[in-house]
C-alpha cells in the first residue's frame with residue numbers, strides 16, 4: 445500500500461486525478477473506472493473534468509461503475525446515487541451515459557439486481573481503477589463494519605452513524621434510506637488498482653485503522669492492506685492519526701522519477 449500525504453485537499457484531488465488518468469491511459473482504450481459518491485472524490489472529479497475540458501484526457505470510451513446506491517429512493521431523487529453520478533461524473537467527465545452503471549436500488553428483486561451488477565462488471569472486463577472514499581466508521585462502498593471481507597454486491601443495512609453522516613444531503617437523518625445495494629469488499633478488491641482519497645480530521649481514525657490497524661471486518665477499509673495496488677492519498681488532517689507519517693513522507697519524497705506518476709506537484 446502506498447500512502448501519500450498531501451499538504452491540502454486540493455493537492456489530494458490533483459494527485460489522485462493524475463493517478464486515475466495514468467491508469468486509465470495504461471489500461472485503455474476502454475478503461476473501466478469504479479466511481480464513489482459522497483464528498484471525498486468531488487474535487488478529484490473536478491480535476492479530471494478540467495483535464496477532459498482541456499482536451500488532455502478523453503474518457504468518451506470509458507466505462508464506469510458506481511460503488512453503491514440507496515434502496516427505494518424515487519426515480520430522479522437528487523440524492524440517489526444515479527443522479528449524483530450523472531451530475532458529478534457522467535456529465536463533467538463527458539462519459540457515454542450508456543456505459544455508466546449504478547446498482548438498481550429500485551429493483552423488485554434486489555438480489556437479482558446485485559447479481560446482475562456483478563455480471564455487468566465482469567462483462568466489462570473488471571474494474572481497472574477503483575476510486576474510493578472512506579466512511580468515518582471505516583466503511584468503503586457501503587460495506588459497514590462486520591461486512592465479510594470476501595463479500596460481493598448485495599443488500600446492506602446502513603449503520604446509524606452512516607445515516608447520521610449522510611443526513612447532510614437530506615432534509616433530516618430520518619430521510620436517509622436504511623438500506624443500500626453496495627459492491628462487496630471482494631468486488632472492490634478485484635479491481636486492478638484502487639485509489640482512496642480522504643480529507644479532514646473526521647477521517648483520521650478511519651485512515652489510521654485502514655493503513656496501520658489489523659485487517660479486520662470492524663474497519664472494512666483495512667482489507668485494502670491485501671490489495672496489491674492500493675494508493676491512499678490524504679491531506680494532513682486525515683493523516684493526523686498515522687504513526688508512520690514521517691516514513692510515508694520520506695518514501696514519497698525519495699521515490700525515483702521513473703516510478704512517479706505525473707502530478708504537477
Ligand code: F6R
Nearest residue numbers: 480481482483484577578579585
Ligand atoms: C460512496 C461510498 C462511501 C463514501 C463514504 C465517505 O459511494 O461508497 O463509502 O465514500 O461514506 O463519504 P464522504 O466522502 O461523503 O465523506
